[in-house]
Amino acid sequence: MKSTIPDTGVPIAPPAANGGDRQEASLHGEILLRLRDYVVEGNIPEGARVPERQLCEMFGISRTPLREALKVLAAEGLIELLPNRGARVRQLGQRDLEELFDVMAGLESLAGRLACETITDAEITAIEQLHYEMYGHYLHRDMHGYFQANQRIHESIVAAARNETLKTAYANFAGRIRRVRYSANFARKRQRWAEAMREHEAILDALRRRAASELSDILFQHLRNKRAAAIEHLAEPEENAPASP
Amino acid sequence: MKSTIPDTGVPIAPPAANGGDRQEASLHGEILLRLRDYVVEGNIPEGARVPERQLCEMFGISRTPLREALKVLAAEGLIELLPNRGARVRQLGQRDLEELFDVMAGLESLAGRLACETITDAEITAIEQLHYEMYGHYLHRDMHGYFQANQRIHESIVAAARNETLKTAYANFAGRIRRVRYSANFARKRQRWAEAMREHEAILDALRRRAASELSDILFQHLRNKRAAAIEHLAEPEENAPASP
DNA sequence: GTTCACTATTTTGCATTCATTTTTTGTCAT
DNA sequence: ATGACAAAAAATGAATGCAAAATAGTGAAC
Structure with missing residues (x-):
């Protein structure tokens, strides 16, 4: 070979x-x-x-x-x-991933803050729709569908920020960790899954109230939790991992 | 020609x-x-x-x-x-600048948040030192010195975040608006100058208390104000600007 | 005098070529 | 068999070459 x-x-x-x-x-x-x-x-x-x-x-x-x-x-x-x-x-080593997740967290946090300034009710309704859809996938244990809906929600928030520069930067960083995000199917951890649902509800709530800095905090923490789940997953790679050396 | x-x-x-x-x-x-x-x-x-x-x-x-x-x-x-x-x-049109400033605001806001997690007392002392230095330039109306100290303070906060990825992204965006930042010597407006000093004191205060989300808010707002000053300056380009058309 | 059409020059995008450096392969001695 | 060394092969990095496109330049027509 x-x-x-x-x-x-x-x-x-x-x-x-x-x-x-x-x-x-x-x-x-x-x-x-x-x-x-x-x-x-x-x-x-x-x-x-x-x-x-x-x-x-x-x-x-x-x-x-x-x-x-x-x-x-x-x-x-x-x-x-x-x-x-x-x-x-x-x-990408563990440290690189931590850094990337944190930067993503910062960008999403910013997106949420900016979105609060200009988001329309219609846009919020659309995100709520995605949220319900995601909830359906959650109930059906459909990880793939859940993942996609989740991603679309975050993309919608970024889009609502109405900042093309931010959108480009976000896409750029998202690309770098895309591979890891997929492999890190943290969803096996039911607890984290439920937790993420609750966090998403909090996000929607803050968004409805246009509570900019609150939403900013929630989004940051949400991504931080995602980061923890992904890193944790990385530490114990696969169920049937043979002892390395 | x-x-x-x-x-x-x-x-x-x-x-x-x-x-x-x-x-x-x-x-x-x-x-x-x-x-x-x-x-x-x-x-x-x-x-x-x-x-x-x-x-x-x-x-x-x-x-x-x-x-x-x-x-x-x-x-x-x-x-x-x-x-x-x-x-x-x-x-760079006005909209581009607004977007860039907002992204910078998001990154600095993130940097402040992260810095609160790991910054040492010595690092805070160093930033305080820069702050006093900047205050001296402020009193002496030394715009150039003020500007440099100011920039070093912001760089120190980004450095304290201990995130190389963030640092690189920050430098990248800073480069894009560097030219405009210099030309936008908003410092001619005394009022904004004094305001910026007060904001910097609030930043230091939040940093000392390691109040992450509070610092995040303050930094974002600080950059937002800078943005407003820069854009405003762009609107009325120069004192002796001849009528355009 | 202005405008349009047509040609000549420059510029751009990509392919190709060339000089180095690195990597692999082969040989031989241990 | 194993290791060291040398030669061959392949790769990289940069320069050059070439066809297509764009720009500038020229002149004729109105």
């Missing part, structure tokens, strides 16, 4: 030739989007080198636009550049 | 061949640092095209590493890429 990328047998196989029907004017832009997804989706193992040549063949492009995309991804913190040694997928 | 870059007469004149004695392994990395400074310092007028060829000559490199740096700066939001038309320095 040589390649770090799973070889499908087909030499040239773009993972999403234009799946999301998003169209970028420049080749560089398109490659950036596709490569980011490719990395975020975990197609290259953590800490592994990013094989330029192989990716070029896969995308059917030359190295120039790919390398430009790599530089951007490095600036975003998704990969890291080693001098004369190419790029490797950034390995 | 053809060039958008002020021609010093000397054709090849690197602005900082290695001024900050920072050394990057890759040419790309060095160019990124130098070009970022070059743009942030306002050497290219807002909205003007970024002249690749000229910059290449100036830095004495080929277009490849320069273009890589341009892609990164675009991702950072400092410049924007036009399809088949190169890059231009991003023009």
Whole structure:
């Protein structure tokens, strides 16, 4: 086994030739989007080198636009550049995750604060709707549905902040921990699940009252709890984990 | 007059061949640092095209590493890429500034919250020291000194948060509005100056008590007030501004 | 004198090429 | 077999080359 990328047998196989029907004017832009997804989706193992040549063949492009995309991804913190040694997928240690979760907490906290200033009743109703939907998934133990509804609620709050800069930054950080968030299916812990539901109710309550700083506190604490659950999960990786060394 | 870059007469004149004695392994990395400074310092007028060829000559490199740096700066939001038309320095409208200030407010608010968890008495003392220094500049009407002390205080709070990710993000956003911050020497308004001093005292007070959410609120409001002053200043640009149209 | 059309020049985006550095492979001695 | 060393292969980083697009320049028509 040589390649770090799973070889499908087909030499040239773009993972999403234009799946999301998003169209970028420049080749560089398109490659950036596709490569980011490719990395975020975990197609290259953590800490592994990013094989330029192989990716070029896969995308059917030359190295120039790919390398430009790599530089951007490095600036975003998704990969890291080693001098004369190419790029490797950034390995997130526990400390990195703690930091990232805290920054996310700060951004969501800010989003809530700003949302209180301009959110409409209709928007709140929409979020309530999502909340009930999420509650349904909770009752049915549908973790995937729960997760999605949960994510949409948080995205709605960010959207209600009406700050494109914030939205972009939020998306950026969310991308960095996306992989971990999925793997950290903390939902197995029923207690945390119920707790999260209660917290979400508090969020909605504060939002209805437009209590900016209160909502800010609640959101921060909510994310902090998520962080604790995710980190805790990381510590005891899997049920059937063999003793390491 | 053809060039958008002020021609010093000397054709090849690197602005900082290695001024900050920072050394990057890759040419790309060095160019990124130098070009970022070059743009942030306002050497290219807002909205003007970024002249690749000229910059290449100036830095004495080929277009490849320069273009890589341009892609990164675009991702950072400092410049924007036009399809088949190169890059231009991003023009910040009033709305952009409001958004940026709010995000900065959120990050500082977060920094304060986190700082309360781990800040040492010694660190608080150091910030108090800066505060007194700033107060001295205030009394002497030394705007430049005041500004610097002020900035160092905010940086100290961010540092006390012990979160490298936050620190990096903060520096990134700070860079985007750096130019505007300088030009917006709101300090001419004595009233705002005095107000800022009072706010800083409240910040120190909350910090001493490790009152996390209170400090978070104060910092947010403090930045909001700064934002108001900066925007207000933008509206009435200069004392001797000729009628525009 | 202004406006439009057409050509020439420049600029941009990407591919290709080249010099180094790193990594792998191969050989030989221990 | 194992390790050290040397050569070969591959990769990286940056420069150069080339086709397409955009801009500037020129002149004719109104």
